Amino acid sequence: MDWEIIHSRLMHLIEGGRRTELRGALMMLNVVDIAQFMQSLDGQSMLMVFRMLPKDVSAEVFAYMEPEQQEQLIGLIGDSEIRALIDEMFLDDAVDTLEELPANVVKRVLANTSPETRALINQFLQYPDYTAGSIMTIEFAEFHSNYTVRQAMDSLRKTGLDKETIYTCYVIDEKRHLMGSVALRHLIMAEDDAPITEVMDSAVISVRTLDDQESVADTVRKYDLIAIPVVDNENRLVGIVTVDDAMDVIEEENTEDLEKMNALLPSEDEYLKTSVWRLAWNRLPWLLFLMITATLTGLIITYYEDVLLNAGAIGVALTACIPILMGTGGNAGSQASTLMIRGLALGEVELKDIPRILWREIRVGVMLGAVLGVVNFLRMIWLNGLDWVTALVVAGSLFLTVIMAKALGCTLPMFAKKINLDPALMASPMITTLVDAGSLAIMFGLASRFLLG
Amino acid sequence: MDWEIIHSRLMHLIEGGRRTELRGALMMLNVVDIAQFMQSLDGQSMLMVFRMLPKDVSAEVFAYMEPEQQEQLIGLIGDSEIRALIDEMFLDDAVDTLEELPANVVKRVLANTSPETRALINQFLQYPDYTAGSIMTIEFAEFHSNYTVRQAMDSLRKTGLDKETIYTCYVIDEKRHLMGSVALRHLIMAEDDAPITEVMDSAVISVRTLDDQESVADTVRKYDLIAIPVVDNENRLVGIVTVDDAMDVIEEENTEDLEKMNALLPSEDEYLKTSVWRLAWNRLPWLLFLMITATLTGLIITYYEDVLLNAGAIGVALTACIPILMGTGGNAGSQASTLMIRGLALGEVELKDIPRILWREIRVGVMLGAVLGVVNFLRMIWLNGLDWVTALVVAGSLFLTVIMAKALGCTLPMFAKKINLDPALMASPMITTLVDAGSLAIMFGLASRFLLG
Numbered sequence: 053m054d055w056e057i058i059h060s061r062l063m064h065l066i067e068g069g070r071r072t073e074l075r076g077a078l079m080m081l082n083v084v085d086i087a088q089f090m091q092s093l094d095g096q097s098m099l100m101v102f103r104m105l106p107k108d109v110s111a112e113v114f115a116y117m118e119p120e121q122q123e124q125l126i127g128l129i130g131d132s133e134i135r136a137l138i139d140e141m142f143l144d145d146a147v148d149t150l151e152e153l154p155a156n157v158v159k160r161v162l163a164n165t166s167p168e169t170r171a172l173i174n175q176f177l178q179y180p181d182y183t184a185g186s187i188m189t190i191e192f193a194e195f196h197s198n199y200t201v202r203q204a205m206d207s208l209r210k211t212g213l214d215k216e217t218i219y220t221c222y223v224i225d226e227k228r229h230l231m232g233s234v235a236l237r238h239l240i241m242a243e244d245d246a247p248i249t250e251v252m253d254s255a256v257i258s259v260r261t262l263d264d265q266e267s268v269a270d271t272v273r274k275y276d277l278i279a280i281p282v283v284d285n286e287n288r289l290v291g292i293v294t295v296d297d298a299m300d301v302i303e304e305e306n307t308e309d310l311e312k313m314n315a316l317l318p319s320e321d322e323y324l325k326t327s328v329w330r331l332a333w334n335r336l337p338w339l340l341f342l343m344i345t346a347t348l349t350g351l352i353i354t355y356y357e358d359v360l361l362n363a364g365a366i367g368v369a370l371t372a373c374i375p376i377l378m379g380t381g382g383n384a385g386s387q388a389s390t391l392m393i394r395g396l397a398l399g400e401v402e403l404k405d406i407p408r409i410l411w412r413e414i415r416v417g418v419m420l421g422a423v424l425g426v427v428n429f430l431r432m433i434w435l436n437g438l439d440w441v442t443a444l445v446v447a448g449s450l451f452l453t454v455i456m457a458k459a460l461g462c463t464l465p466m467f468a469k470k471i472n473l474d475p476a477l478m479a480s481p482m483i484t485t486l487v488d489a490g491s492l493a494i495m496f497g498l499a500s501r502f503l504l505g
Numbered sequence: 506m507d508w509e510i511i512h513s514r515l516m517h518l519i520e521g522g523r524r525t526e527l528r529g530a531l532m533m534l535n536v537v538d539i540a541q542f543m544q545s546l547d548g549q550s551m552l553m554v555f556r557m558l559p560k561d562v563s564a565e566v567f568a569y570m571e572p573e574q575q576e577q578l579i580g581l582i583g584d585s586e587i588r589a590l591i592d593e594m595f596l597d598d599a600v601d602t603l604e605e606l607p608a609n610v611v612k613r614v615l616a617n618t619s620p621e622t623r624a625l626i627n628q629f630l631q632y633p634d635y636t637a638g639s640i641m642t643i644e645f646a647e648f649h650s651n652y653t654v655r656q657a658m659d660s661l662r663k664t665g666l667d668k669e670t671i672y673t674c675y676v677i678d679e680k681r682h683l684m685g686s687v688a689l690r691h692l693i694m695a696e697d698d699a700p701i702t703e704v705m706d707s708a709v710i711s712v713r714t715l716d717d718q719e720s721v722a723d724t725v726r727k728y729d730l731i732a733i734p735v736v737d738n739e740n741r742l743v744g745i746v747t748v749d750d751a752m753d754v755i756e757e758e759n760t761e762d763l764e765k766m767n768a769l770l771p772s773e774d775e776y777l778k779t780s781v782w783r784l785a786w787n788r789l790p791w792l793l794f795l796m797i798t799a800t801l802t803g804l805i806i807t808y809y810e811d812v813l814l815n816a817g818a819i820g821v822a823l824t825a826c827i828p829i830l831m832g833t834g835g836n837a838g839s840q841a842s843t844l845m846i847r848g849l850a851l852g853e854v855e856l857k858d859i860p861r862i863l864w865r866e867i868r869v870g871v872m873l874g875a876v877l878g879v880v881n882f883l884r885m886i887w888l889n890g891l892d893w894v895t896a897l898v899v900a901g902s903l904f905l906t907v908i909m910a911k912a913l914g915c916t917l918p919m920f921a922k923k924i925n926l927d928p929a930l931m932a933s934p935m936i937t938t939l940v941d942a943g944s945l946a947i948m949f950g951l952a953s954r955f956l957l958g
Contacts, residue, residue, distance in 0.1 A: 079708075080707065080708050081708055082708050082710060082728055084727060084728050084729075205693070208693065209693060209694050212690055212693070212694060213690070213694065218690050219672045219689070219690070219731070236672070236689060236690075236693075237665055237666070237671050237672070237689075240658070240661065240662060240665070240689075240693065241662050241665060241666065254533065255532075255533050255534055255535050257535060272752075273749070273752050273753070273756070274537060275535055275537050276537075276749035277749075278672070278731065278748075295731075295748050295749075295752070296726070296729035296730075296748070298752070299725075299726050299748070299751075299752055299755065300726070302752065302755060302756065303726070303755065303851070306759045307847055307851075310763070310766075310843055310847055311843065311844075311847075313763075313843075314836075314839045314840055314843035314932075314933060315836045315839065315840055316840050316843065316844070322848070322853045323844050323845075323848045323853055323854055323862075324848075324853065324854060324858065324861075324862075328865055328868050328869055328872075329872075331865070331869045332869045332872040332873055335837070335840045335869070335873060336873060336876060338836065339833060339836055339837060339840075339873060339877060339907075340876070340877065340880065342832060342833065342836055343829055343832065343833045343877055343880070343881065346828045346829040346832040346833065347829055347884065349828035349829075349832070350825040350826060350827075350828055350829055351825070353821070353824050353825040353827075353828070354821065354822075354825045354889075357818070357821045360820075360821055360824065361817065361818070361821060364814065365810070365814075367813075368806070368807065368810045368813055368814060369807075371806050371813065371824050371827075372803035372804070372806040372807045373803060374803075374806075374824075374827055374828075375799045375802035375803055375806070375827075375831065375941050375942075375945070376796055376799040376800055376802075376803055378828065378831065379795060379796065379799040379802075379937065379938055379941060380792060380795065380796045380799065382835075382937070383767075383768045383791065383792055383795055383934050384788070384792060386767045386768065386933065386934070387767055387768055387769050387788045387791075387792075390763055390764065390766075390767040390769065391764075391769070391776050392776075394760055394763055394764075395775070395776045395777075398756065398760070400775040400776055400777065401776055401777060405777065408777070409776075409777075412781055412784070415781045416781055416784045416785045416788070419781075419782075419785040420785055420788060420789060420792060423789060423793070424792060424793065424796055427793065427796070428796065431800065436807075454792075479767075480767060480839065480933045480934075481836050481839070484832065484835065484937075485832055488828050488832060489828075492828070
């Protein structure tokens with residue numbers, strides 16, 4: 053990898069104390085890469101590199117570092133450096149950083165920021181997690197509605213570098229109500245004397261401070277935006293969410309969905325940074341709940357105890373089919389529920405589609421159940437040498453199980469959505485557990501009727 | 506919903522034939538919403554709306570329409586309108602559209618485009634699916650390295666509206682080699698006479714035409730880019746991928762991973778647009794494969810046939826525990842494999858971490874297995890009134906099963922990655938099937954040793 057070479061060259065410069073060359077080499081790198089490089093250094097080298105970077109670059113690099121290294125670095129720098137750093141960072145990055153740091157470090161940082169910044173940070177920390185307010189930034193470019201294009205451009209040239217983005221700017225009236233958005237590409241092509249209201253797009257898409265971050269990110273994606281304005285209840289502009297933050301939200305929400313779909317409590321941290329205790333704790337509740345649910349399936353078997361005891365070899369043959377029935381039923385159900393959960397998340401299916409979807413899934417279930425039933429019937433006759441009645445009972449159970457699994461798999465996520473639960477909870481583990489019980493009830497029902505009566 | 510009101514007002518204007526008002530109302534909407542509105546119209550109204558929009562707006566709206574409606578509309582408009590439409594569209598959108606349309610429609614469209622556009626489209630269609638080349642666009646802003654800032658701004662003002670983005674522009678030498686990138690925000694703040702090479706950032710991150718689209722999107726996300734340049738093997742600039750397309754790739758890849766993780770062949774289309782046959786076909790291979798694998802688990806039961814037949818009530822008690830063992834083992838394994846698959850996808854864990862991860866998972870397994878085993882032991886003693894030896898055998902099996910499940914769940918995705926398979930294949934269905942067999946082998950092994958010997 054190129055990165056290995058770059059890394060060893062930089063280390064070489066650090067070890068040789070060749071600071072001027074090092075500074076030159078660092079400026080050839082992207083801030084994300086500088087942050088990555090700094091994480092591999094010991095405290096003193098990290099501090100040296102941090103201090104040799106221009107103030108604006110070091111603030112950006114700091115924002116990309118991991119919380120552990122941020123904490124380490126803050127412990128090494130002086131109070132005035134902390135103040136300069138926090139003032140230079142974008143507010144949303146500063147807030148993100150503070151949310152990850154231990155309380156005593158946060159206290160020291162806040163004590164060393166200007167009162168205005170401190171007030172803003174405290175206000176931000178009050179937005180509930182996972183809302184637009186909690187992920188927005190206040191460093192956006194705004195124009196008053198009486199500006200001309202020239203005035204707008206002048207204000208951008210003056211303050212533009214401190215904004216998180218100036219590619220979409222916003223027009224507000226004297227009461228800060230959001231009136232429209234202006235793309236910089238239109239601004240630079242407009243006549244200098246044109247009023248800004250002529251250049252702006254008044255069909256501006258916005259979200260509210262308390263909107264869920266997932267719906268904010270979905271809106272950014274749907275409309276292909278660079279940034280989306282965040283307004284309060286009176287449509288006053290209070291912040292923006294940029295597309296790079298929206299992307300991170302999408303990945304975060306996808307991870308959370310995956311975790312919920314696999315019997316895990318969602319976790320915020322990377323796997324290797326989570327303690328073993330925490331890992332176990334996040335997994336226990338669902339495992340316990342599903343194990344207790346599975347004992348109900350066990351009760352079905354106990355209920356048919358006499359059947360099994362008196363059926364001899366046929367009883368064992370039926371028992372040997374339990375893994376096939378339960379496994380196939382669970383997989384068939386997860387397939388359907390996965391498509392529903394994803395379809396609901398992406399807005400491709402809606403609650404009103406339930407009847408149509410159910411009818412589709414039943415037909416799919418009939419087709420798949422038929423194929424799998426026939427394959428299984430032939431296997432039992434040819435390979436296991438069972439009588440055809442037993443084979444037919446098992447094949448029939450498989451057929452009905454697959455149809456039931458498809459029907460449950462598509463309706464349960466919808467049902468969860470209907471009662472305001474996350475559809476992702478109705479994924480493989482839950483569906484599998486329910487289908488397990490259903491499949492055994494079907495098999496023993498058919499068996500006691502046709503085989504052992 | 507607001508949308509319902511907007512929709513009914515627009516329908517009202519259409520039905521009343523109030524074209525001028527309709528045009529005014531439409532221009533208040535975002536192109537994505539206009540596209541959504543047009544899809545609800547019959548052919549003639551759709552055509553009317555399409556024709557009343559300005560050319561550049563109608564091309565953008567068309568790009569956001571669904572393939573069925575695009576096809577319908579192309580069938581309704583004349584040859585010269587087709588040519589104007591395709592020429593107005595961004596090349597990547599035109600290519601995306603053509604890839605979805607039936608061959609005869611594509612033929613008609615291509616016959617009506619200019620020879621240059623046709624050549625470009627054909628060249629694009631040749632990039633393999635899922636590569637940077639297949640998702641890039643050629644409408645980017647480039648500056649020659651001898652430009653001044655003024656020349657660069659002039660060229661942007663002249664051609665900027667035809668570019669997909671001008672917020673990141675690229676500097677090339679006379680042989681089209683990529684030399685650096687220029688953010689528009691820096692450009693508008695630079696001195697007019699400064700050479701462009703002074704404003705540009707030479708630490709530019711780029712990808713190659715044949716790079717996988719997923720790694721392209723990940724790079725855009727990692728570096729928070731608005732666009733990423735695509736270069737050929739000789740580092741010549743050939744296109745860019747913008748952040749909105751990268752976001753779509755991320756959602757697409759997440760869907761694909763979810764499908765693979767749940768025994769589905771990946772599908773390109775939305776659920777409700779996929780035929781029932783296709784749905785069944787995408788699900789059959791894995792169901793069949795996993796069912797056949799599950800028969801091996803059945804063989805384990807058959808192998809212990811004598812044990813079950815001679816053990817009477819204990820045999821039934823063991824049988825009743827099969828769903829609990831298999832279910833809990835499968836869930837415990839999926840938890841571990843999910844975290845591995847996601848960690849590998851996001852680059853949070855690597856192959857070299859295997860020993861460390863395995864040791865973590867074994868400890869997690871011991872903790873969880875102990876809790877679940879004890880709960881199950883108490884249930885069997887108190888609720889089911891079983892003797893303590895049987896209860897101990899089942900609890901011990903559960904303990905060992907959970908540990909085995911964790912170990913398999915974390916190593917198999919890593920192993921898949923090692924042999925260049927997609928780790929997502931080693932998710933719940935596969936892990937569950939393997940753990941099913943393992944858990945029964947453990948239980949019958951312990952039972953025949955301690956209970957029935």
